[in-house]
Amino acid sequence: MRTAVLAGLAMATALGTAACGGSADGSGTDGDGGVATTITIAQVQDQTGAVAYAGVGAKEGAELAVEEINEQGFLGDGVTIDMEVFDTAGEIERASSEMNKAMGNKDVMAILGPTQSQQAATVAPLVGRQKVPTVFTQAGAEGIVVNDYTFRATPPMESYYEPVLDWLEAEGATSVSVLYNATFPTFALLGKDSVPEWAEERGMEVVQSLPVEMTTQDFAGQAQQIASKGADALVMLLIAPQSVTALGQLQDAGYDGQIVATSVQAAGNISEAGDDANDLVYPVPFSVAFTDESSVAFTKAFEAKFDKSPNPYNADGYDAMWWIARAIKASGDSSREGIQEGLQKVAAEGYEGAMGAVTFDGNDARVPGQLVRWMDGKETLVN
Template structure:
C-alpha cells in the first residue's frame, strides 16, 4: 500500500535529519574528521605523520636538525589553533641509519598503515631516490628535506622542502668573481649525488658564466678520510680559491690538511658546513665562506622570531636543517588548511595549491617549481667561532 503524500514527505525529512546526525557522529564535520583517502574527509583531530630519516651516522645532522624544526612548528600550529581547536599533529620517527634497505622497509610500513597521512622522507639522496617511486605509486604525500639530487621529486605526491643546493649556488660563484678569485680548484664528494652534480655539472657551468677558470678538479668518495695528497697538490698549484663540496666530517679534515699543506687562498664550501659543523677544524676553518638557504644571523622578522623560539626550546640557535624542517611542516599545515582535508589526497591537493601561491617562511620568500621549493639563499662567513652575514 502506498504512503500518503504528507506522511511520505515527513518520513523523507526525518531520514535526511538522521543522515546528517550520522555524518556528524562519524566525523563528517571539517574539524574532527578521520580523513578519508578519497580526499573528502575533513580535518582529523589527530593527524598522524611518519618521519623516516637519518638520526645517526654521517648525515645525522640533517635528520636531527630537520626533526627539531618540525617539532617546533608542530607546537606552534597546535598552540595557535591553526588547523582548528584541538587539532594535533603527531610525528613518529624512525632512524634509517644511513641504510637504503632500512629506508625502503620503513616507508613500506608507513604506506601500509592507513593512519599515516604523510611521510617526511629520508635526507639522503640515495635513500630518497629509492623510496620516491614507492610513495608515488601508493599515492602517499612525502616531503623530503635535503636529498637534493634528481629522481626525488618525481610526481604529484613527492615534495621537497629544501631548495636544491645548485639552485642558489650562483651566489658563491658570483662572490668569487666579484673578489677577483678566478682561478679555482674543486674538491668534491663524487659519491654523494648532490655534490657530484654540482662538482661535475653545475659549478663548471657557473664558472663559465662568471668568468672563472677551474684549474683542477678532484673527486673523492664518501669514505675518504685523508686528503693529504689533494691538499698538497692544491697548495702547490696556488689557486685563488678552492670550492669544497664535502660532507661535514670530511670537511673538517680537508680544511685542516689544506692549511697544513700551506694553502692560504679562499675556501668556498656549502650549507653542509653551516651552523658550526666545521668548528672542530678550529683556526683552519676561519674565513670559510658558503651559501646557505638559512642562517641564524638572518634578520627578517620571521627568522628572528624563529631563532628566538628555537633557542627557548633547544637552548641553541637553529641550523639550516631546522629551518627547512620548520618551513616544511608549515607547508604541510598550510596545505591541510587550504584543502580543508587531512587525508592523503587532501594533503597532496592542498600542498600543491600552496606551492602555486608561495608563502613567506623563515628561509625568506618561498617560491616553488612544481613541488620543489626555491629560496634566494644568503652567503655567510665562518670567523672561527660564529657565522657572519656576507650578503642578504
C-alpha cells in the same frame, strides 16, 4: 515519535562526523573532505649514521612546528598533529623498508621523506604508487620530485650556489680548484658540471678537479695537490666530518687561498675545525644571521625551545611541517588526497617561513639564499 526523533538525531550525528572526516578513533579521513581530530605525520629520515645531523635537525624543527600548530589551534579547536619517527640509519634498503612501513600505516597522512638523495630517489617512485604525499628535505639531486605526490621543502643546492662564483669573481679570483665528494649526488653534480661551467662563464680557470668517496677520511694527498697548484680559490664540496679533516690538512699543506663550501658546513657543523675554519664562506638557505621577519621569529622560537641556535636542517623541518599544516587548511581535508591537493595550492602561492620568502618551481622549493662567512664560531652575512 520520540523513537523517530532519536533515530533522526543519530543519523544527523553520523553524517556530521563523516563530514568532518573523523574516523571512529578520530585519526583519519576518508578522502571526502574534513579534518580529523588527530593527524599523524611520519618522519622517515636518518636519526643515526654519517649524516644524521640532517635528519635529527629536521626532527627538531618539525617538533617546534607541531608544537606551534597545536598550541595555536591552527587547524581548528581540538585538532592536533602527531609525529611518528622512523630511522633510515644512512641505508638505502632501510629507507625503502621504513617508507613502506610508514605508507602501510593507514593513519599516516603525509611523510617527511629521506634527506639523502640516494635514499630519496629510491623511494620517490614508491610514493607515487602508494599516493602518500611526501615532503623531502635536503635530497637536492635530480630524480626526487618526480610525481604528483613528491614535494621538496629545501631548494636544491645548485639553485642558490651560483652566487658563490659571482662573489669569487668580484673578489678578483681567476683560478679555482675543486674538491668534491663524488658519492654524494648533489656534490657530484656541482663538482663535475655546474661549478666548472659557471667558472668558465666568468673567465676563471679550473686548474684541477679532485673527486673523493664518501668513505674518504684522509685528504693529505689532495691537500698537497691543491697547495701546489695555488689556485686563488678552492670550492670544497664535502660532508661535514670530511670538511673538518680537510681544512686542517689544507692548512698543514700551506694552502692560503679562499675556501668556499656549502650549507652542509653551516651553523656549527664546521666548528670542530677550530681556527682552520675561519674565513670559510658558503651559501645557505637559512642562517641565524638572516634578518627577514619570519626568519628572526623562527630563530627566537627555536632558541626558546631548545636553548641553542637553529641550523638550516632545523629550518627545513620547520618549514616542511608548516607547509603540510597550511596544506590541510588550504584544502580543508586532512586525508592523503587532501594534503596532496593542499600542498600544491600552497606551492602555487608560496609562503613566508624560516627560510624567508619561499617560492616554488612546481612542487620544488626555491629561495635566493645568502652568503655567510664563518669566523670565530659565528656566521655573518657576506653581503
